[in-house]
Amino acid sequence: MSWPFYLALKQLFPTGRRVPFFTFISLAGVALGVTVLIVTLSVMGGFGQQIRRMIVDTGGDVQVRSRGPMTNSAEIVAQARQIPGVVGATAHAEGVVMLLSGNKPAFPAIQGVDLVHVEEVVPLSRYTQRGSVEDLDDDSVILSAALAQTLGLGVGGKVELYTPLMLEKMRHDEVLLPREFRVVGLFEIGHTQLDSSLVICTLRTMQDLYGLGSAVHGVSLRLAPDADSETVAELLNLRLPSGQHALSWMDTNQDFLFILRLEKNMLFFLLLFIVIVAGFSVASSLLISVVRKTREIGLIGALGGDARGVAACYCYQGLFIGIAGTARGTLFGFIAVYFRNDAVQAFARMTQSKAALERFYMFTEIPAHLAATDLVMIVVSSIAIALVAAVLPAWRAARLKPSEALRSE
Numbered sequence: 001m002s003w004p005f006y007l008a009l010k011q012l013f014p015t016g017r018r019v020p021f022f023t024f025i026s027l028a029g030v031a032l033g034v035t036v037l038i039v040t041l042s043v044m045g046g047f048g049q050q051i052r053r054m055i056v057d058t059g060g061d062v063q064v065r066s067r068g069p070m071t072n073s074a075e076i077v078a079q080a081r082q083i084p085g086v087v088g089a090t091a092h093a094e095g096v097v098m099l100l101s102g103n104k105p106a107f108p109a110i111q112g113v114d115l116v117h118v119e120e121v122v123p124l125s126r127y128t129q130r131g132s133v134e135d136l137d138d139d140s141v142i143l144s145a146a147l148a149q150t151l152g153l154g155v156g157g158k159v160e161l162y163t164p165l166m167l168e169k170m171r172h173d174e175v176l177l178p179r180e181f182r183v184v185g186l187f188e189i190g191h192t193q194l195d196s197s198l199v200i201c202t203l204r205t206m207q208d209l210y211g212l213g214s215a216v217h218g219v220s221l222r223l224a225p226d227a228d229s230e231t232v233a234e235l236l237n238l239r240l241p242s243g244q245h246a247l248s249w250m251d252t253n254q255d256f257l258f259i260l261r262l263e264k265n266m267l268f269f270l271l272l273f274i275v276i277v278a279g280f281s282v283a284s285s286l287l288i289s290v291v292r293k294t295r296e297i298g299l300i301g302a303l304g305g306d307a308r309g310v311a312a313c314y315c316y317q318g319l320f321i322g323i324a325g326t327a328r329g330t331l332f333g334f335i336a337v338y339f340r341n342d343a344v345q346a347f348a349r350m351t352q353s354k355a356a357l358e359r360f361y362m363f364t365e366i367p368a369h370l371a372a373t374d375l376v377m378i379v380v381s382s383i384a385i386a387l388v389a390a391v392l393p394a395w396r397a398a399r400l401k402p403s404e405a406l407r408s409e
Contacts, residue, residue: 003309008316011289022285026386027325029278034329034382035336037271041374042337044264046367051260054189055249060088060121060220061229062236063252066244069215076219077117079239085227088120091216093206098162099199100178101151108147108197110161112206121222124187124200131155131185138205142185146196157183161199163209179209221246268377275382279389282321286314286393311398318390322383330379337368 012023064076073091080089093112098105115136118124125133129145136142141161143153153159160178169176187200207213223232229248236246250257336343344366 002312005313005316008313008320011293011313012317012320022288023321026278026282026285026321027328029281030275030322030325030382030386031329031332033271033275033278034326034378035333036274037268037378037382038330038333038370038375039336039340040267040271041264041378042333042368042370043340043366044260044267045369045371045374048260048264049369050367051256052249055253057123057127058189059249059252060090061223061227061249062221062233062246063249064219064221064236064240064244064246066218068243069212069217070219070244071213071215072241073216073219076240076244080219080221080236083232083235085223085232086221087224088117088222089219090114090117090121091203091219092118093203093210093212093215093217095164095206095210095217097199097209099147099151100160100162101153101157104151106147106151106197108144108199110199110201110206110209112201112203112209114203121220127187127189128185129188131183133185135184136200136202137184138202139181140184140201141181141205142187142200143183144196144198145186145188147198148183148186150196153183155183155185159183161209165209165211168211181205268374272381272385275385278325279385282318282386282389283392286317286390287396289317290314290393290397307398311394314394314397315387315390318387318394319383321390322386325386326379326382329382330375337370340366340368 012020014020062080064070064080070076070091077089077091080086091114095110096107097110098107100106113122113124115133119133124142128142131142133142141159143151143159148154148157151159158180159182160180162178163176166176166178181201185200201209203216207215221232221236223229229250233246233248233251240246
């Protein structure tokens with residue numbers, strides 16, 4: 001063991017004494033910053049994972065779109081199934097309708113699904129809370145739970161649908177009457193917008209409502225867990241005719257994903273200031289140590305210790321504080337993440353806000369996911385800040401001349 005490293009440990013943890021106050025404060029500051037960073041990035045990563053799951057579950061990993069209605073959906077599905085990694089494909093049509101229940105109107109989005117293949121891509125049965133997807137036919141619909149609650153509907157209720165095709169018929173002096181449908185199910189995905197304004201019907205019904213004939217608006221693909229959506233989209237684009245293109249789920253939601261990444265990076269940058277403040281605490285405690293041990297530093301120089309070794313002694317102290325504080329902060333952070341839902345439930349019980357959390361934030365349990373890259377970034381940044389904080393005290397100690405340091409009172 002080199003003498004600078006040995007002296008660094010002796011100054012941090014003197015023999016026969018507990019952890020000194022300044023060492024404890026420095027370690028606690030770094031640990032607190034690391035804990036907050038791990039908890040925050042874990043929660044942000046958890047919500048990101050949950051949103052990604054909802055995007056893929058409702059729209060598939062890859063979507064094929066066109067400038068207008070697609071009449072060759074069967075060919076696209078057949079071509080897509082030949083690409084390695086594609087495990088499911090289904091066509092769909094979508095639009096907006098006016099829904100009337102009694103005297104209550106609503107203007108939800110509507111999506112027509114192919115009942116034969118929809119479960120290959122969209123696990124509709126998993127999200128159907130009441131009723132059954134098996135009861136869906138050309139004379140029935142499935143409503144999102146919040147929309148049904150707004151209209152006061154349940155399974156077995158009746159609704160009337162008005163489509164833009166009615167306006168087109170009126171221009172040609174034709175009359176198209178609204179169609180009545182029965183409600184055979186209610187679904188809840190966990191996404192506020194989708195749960196509040198979406199109607200599911202069969203693909204044939206949607207084609208009739210919009211006058212599409214046999215055309216559709218798009219094709220959605222489900223990929224194997226190890227398949228890359230970008231690669232599959234590129235391979236499929238080579239086979240598609242002009243005017244049609246395949247987009248991965250990241251391309252179709254790139255603006256939203258950019259906002260999520262921006263929020264995560266901004267939170268990391270802002271919360272890193274806690275570790276930076278802890279770094280100032282490390283620098284202050286080590287500077288005080290230099291002042292208190294001026295004569296000892298002079299004695300080390302008189303015994304043959306060079307300035308580089310003296311500087312290394314304080315750099316080792318900063319490095320040890322960074323490593324030990326980061327290790328403790330990582331441990332406390334994972335413990336806090338593990339008990340996060342217990343804390344939320346306790347807070348909800350104390351404030352009686354469980355219903356508000358479910359209604360406005362759509363959660364009573366907080367998801368968590370910490371990527372390995374985020375953990376490495378937290379650990380490296382925290383240790384680096386503590387090490388940089390020790391540079392000034394180390395430089396100050398290295399500049400002391402032994403003759404002047406020994407005369408210090």
